[in-house]
Amino acid sequence: KSLLRHACKPVMEEASCRTEVVLLACGSFNPITNMHLRMFELARDYLHETGKYTVIKGIISPVGDGYKKKGLIEAEYRLAMVKMATESSDWVTLSSWESQQEEWVETAKVLRYHYENLENLSNNEKKNATHRKKAKKRKIEEKNETSLVAKDAPKLMLLCGADVVESFSIPNLWKKEDIEEIVGRFGVVCISRLGSSVEKCIYESDIIWKFRTNVHLVTEWITNDISATKVRRALRRGQSVKYVIPDSVTEYIQKHSLYDPCSEDKNANVILAPFQRYAK
């Protein structure tokens, strides 16, 4: 990819002083839209500009069918659409782990799973680095040495919209310990529009307030309010969604006749998984 592509990408020497970050976005992705994809770009630009981070990877983790959200179509389709949508990205990828589990998986658990993966990767890197070092016969220059010394596991942060942070206060939707783990242990990058009340939300929650330095608020200056609900509605009405979701995703939807009045009624009388689990 062209070097000009990312003007605020940190230079090599600088990069080693920055904390590496992986962004994880959870959600229905029903379907994935240009707005979901934009969130990653906005988050990356923001974190790079703080001078403290370098974003090395983005992960999209669609929720499992067990979440029982109204209108949620089968995971296999949602995964396929995310895969297509991320084809043109060199750093954002799909993870199917969450959707493949038997039952709905709490967000904190998804974060833990991915963090373990990153830790394992990093530990393997360290082992390999040690072997390589031992194999070297001559003294190596400092520059080369940095690349041989494996870094610690990157920081894993949850990427989400203001609606998610605002939902932390909805009774029985989140476990308090999970919220604490998400903001305290991992960290959140929250994309919001001008005029959103997410700051008020942070102020009014003792838990989030305690870890507010771990909650990065990114303003979306170029409003691009593409709700998947509206996309589904447009599709049902035969309206165009071109330039709102990737063309390949639109073709896929048409090919498989996804999103009609019937699909929107799925789980209509079913209680959302977290409510079922926590309201006992």
Place this chain on the structure above:
Amino acid sequence: MINRVPVALLSCGSFNPITNMHMRMFELARDHLHQTGLYNVIKGIISPVNDRYGKEGLVAAKHRVAMIQRALETSDWITLEPWESQQEQWVETVMVLRHHYNALFHQCQAMSGTSLESTKTLKQKYNVDSPNAQSVVPRLKLLCGADVLKTFDIPNLWKHEHIEEIVQKFGLVCISRGDVDLQKFIDESNILFKHRRNIHVVREWVVNDISATHIRRALRKGHSVKYLLPESVIDYIQQHNMYTA
């Protein structure tokens, strides 16, 4: 689509650069007109403004045209017409409308005066799909945002006769963000109110503020504009080192 009035949509502007919002306007307008049951939108035309318009930061027409061409690669009904940008001087919107209407008129004339086989060839050439193409010239309407409509009020920006010709002879399709004051603006203007039946207000269901100004600002800051413009346009901008600080 029998008995529907064929319509062509013309969008004028800087397209400096073209963005997903410009493209969206066509899609929204077409859906809206189709869903009235009265129209069949057969063609979209993008006409980038002449360099001599003198707007600050306006990059050379050759670049703006190239970017539009790339953006339109995936569209089967919207086309680029560089006529306006190729003129010796800046061309008033009403003249652009007249020019393209005449072109459409002559295409239809050419088609109705020929045999069946060559009609098919001409149909393919001019990408005109209406069954009534031979006899009915499409109505040409100006596609624009609410901001353009509101400039009708600015003294000395538009000639009064031109506004009249645009709304009376051609017609407007105006994409709005749902601002209540657009309807009020139309009601309060004598000329717009008089021709209100020729002004179609289309509500944008996705609030989409991807203006070229925002894009240029983001590019100056080295920010990503991925998913806001077609990928091929972003590549072009980077290859030619455009819109940098």
